[in-house]
Amino acid sequence: MELLMIVFVVGVIALFTLIPLFIIMGAAMYHSAKISLKESWGLYLRKSVSKALFQALAIAQKNNLSVSLEQIERHVLCGGNPIKLMNVLARNPTNQEITFQSLSAIDLAGKDVEQAITFSQTVHEIHIKNYSLGLFKVDYHASYKLGLYAVFNNPDLKDFEKKIEEKLALFASSWDSNDAIYTKKIIQTNILNTEYWGKGLNAYLINHSLDISIKS
Secondary structure (H helix, E strand, C coil): CCHHHHHHHHHHHHHHHHHHHHHHHHHHCCCCCCCHHHHHHHHHHHHHHHHHHHHHHHHHCCCCCCCCCCHHHHHCCCCCCHHHHHHHHCCCCCCCCCHHHHHHHHHHHCCCCCHHHHHCCCCCEEEEEEEEEEEEEEEEEEEEECCCCCHCCCCCCCCHHHHHHHHHHHHCCCCCCCCHHHHHHHHHHHHHHHHHHHHCCCCCCEEEEEEECCCC
């Protein structure tokens, strides 16, 4: 008799423990998301169940995004907007720069994720004409993008031209060749190359061209 009573009590406790977990799982299914009993238990203990969490998870699962429930939950608990993040990731599946981590940092910093995406994908151009470079005259054109994290820096695009001219001036101060073709090659491959654009200017070089001639 005592054994039956113990089994009954344990069964009642288990039932009342499982009921809220199944309710959480049902809420996830209502929003087209799927979670396991273990995940439901974790959400229950942390009291982090929310409509936004399930909607964001549904978008991630529908689009096969490599974003876990734990990551979305953490973002929700930090006060972020996971739905907007998932929608952006779903629209940019092949852009390696647009990751959950990068978007999360932008969102939690109070920046608008959509604006950051637009800003990062905008192509900017630089035109430097008739720049005096020692024995030579240089015309330089470049197309570039700034990338997602530029939203934190608020860069002044006018400074890019100034920095490039300073780089060229530094090069000219120690360059004494009068071979225009060779000088052009050195500038494009060693001075204003992709590495300089990335590390020196924090930008992504798309393409550039350089015309160089000896001063008349």
